[in-house]
Amino acid sequence: MFRRLLSLTQRDLRLITRNYYLAIVVILALLYALVTRFLIPADLSPQPAVVLLDSTGAQAMRQLYERAGGGNVIVAGSADEYDRHLEAANRIGIKVTGSVMPERIEVTYQGWETEKTRRLLEASLQGQVAALTGAMGTAFPVFQRTVLRPGQVAEQPPFNLALVPIFIFSEAVLMGIFLAGALLIAEKEDRTNRAYQVTPAGTAEYLVARSLAMGVLALVFTVLLNLLTTGLAGNWAMILLLVFAGAVVTTIFTLIYAAVFMNLSQFLAGSILAIFVLSLPAGSYFMPAFSPVWMRVLPSYPIIFGLREAYFPSGNPGLVTTALGQLGITALVLVPLAMWALGKQLRGGEA
């Protein structure tokens, strides 16, 4: 049994290598790394609106902002109005106090802003105030930072690196659909499935070996892309485990639905639909508020969120274990179906 499994895996790895699948995976990993590091900006955060309350006698800051004519500045007339405007989650407050000129400036954040965003805003503000106080010959005001909901929202990773889990999901995990399917259809077309069927080896060994080979291929992609982008950051053990489990489940899934296709072109057309459906949870990745039930039951959903947690821990490791658990349950459901479908495919679909 073990010898057969080893031989089958070795065969699959040879076929993967000699069909240039490995080369494609390596090239893709390098391309994704280049795109991540050099083409996608690290920060794509939208500029939040600024709510300004200037209660100094000279109203110098208010005049400054009004002259600048910034479309994203809301000038509050009172403290109540200021507080009301700050109830919206995408607003940052600037409260300027002093008898005539600014003596104290309080910047109020919602809590979701990155430290980099905060520092950039404060530096810009200090520049404006310095110009103002220098011209008026007054002292530089006191700066104070207030965070409305500290710790409620985790530190956001740079935008380009935040895409890495999505790249890993789409290539390392979903590539199993194309590659496992292509290998299977090739076996159908060149009838090697029949040669296999007249040996004592069974469908279980075939399924395990094919899943292992696809898992290894997914790991190669993940390791390469990780090293070139996120480096040693994140929980590598969990990342690799999730990628491997995800690749295995998508391979099992593919071996089931590939049963209905007799040639590669039919299979590729069908795979586009499968990949479209399985990729839908990527939308929730960028808009977590959009997570309908039908999307959460897709096997790809927990993989995507598990990967995000493994890459950028938010103190909720349950996301990874939940993902692994859901993948395990999915595998338990899919394996009997795969065994049945694979048995049929290995006989050339004639039984």
Added chain:
Amino acid sequence: MIKVRDLYFSYGRDKNYAVSGVSFEVEKGEILGFLGPNGAGKSTMQKILTGLLPVQQGEVTVAGHDMRRPGRDLFNKIGVSFEIANNYHKLSGLENLAFFASMYEVPTADPMALLRMVGLEDAATRRAGAYSKGMSQRLVFARSMLNRPTIWFLDEPTSGQDPAMTQRVKEIVLEERERGVTVFLTTHNMQVAEDICDRVAFINEGKIVDLDTPRNLKLRYGEQFVIVEYRDAGQLKKQIFSMGADKDRAALAALVGERPVETIHSQEATLEEVFIKVTGRALRG
């Protein structure tokens, strides 16, 4: 070793049978030729016997295994050579054989020795995708011997082979028969069947129309002739006499007494002629 009783098979699971009411047995160490034109049901029969198609109706036993539920151990005992070469194109000939050898749970033959046996030793490390049709077929033939089968299913084993290799294949089959191997040979090459088969079954439109030794079939359906070359007024002449007709036999006796006969050749019907006579169909097509 192989027992088939009243077997029916329909691809559409309707009354359109590819195999219809077939019964036969193959003894240990016997070579049974299954002969018929394309579409006669030969390959369907072999697929059922090798577990690639299910037994729908009837009884099939191979090496003691009921083919309704054969169990994987059956495949340690049988070898199957397919008509259409089905090798992994991206693996070398040697890798192909080594891979399949590792699938068995019984001692297997040395892949290199098998490649040598079929004349592929020089191409052992070349990818199977670069093999010619004949080489690919020989690789399939070699693969079917990996587990030293006791029952050997051969589907057109000489397809695409030159005369020398065809002869070599026939020799190997006969050597295996001497070892006690039972052979189920599917072919429409009558010469191969005639040369190596102990018995042949004629199959047509899914039915066995006759099953016997080649000699008995030819005696039963074929007509024996004698071709005589003789001199008549200095000219060489040729005449054919049927041994089944009294008139021809008398004419032959008279000719031998009256003319200087130079050659006499007896000629019997070929299996192909017998097949056409029995089924009304030619073997190819």
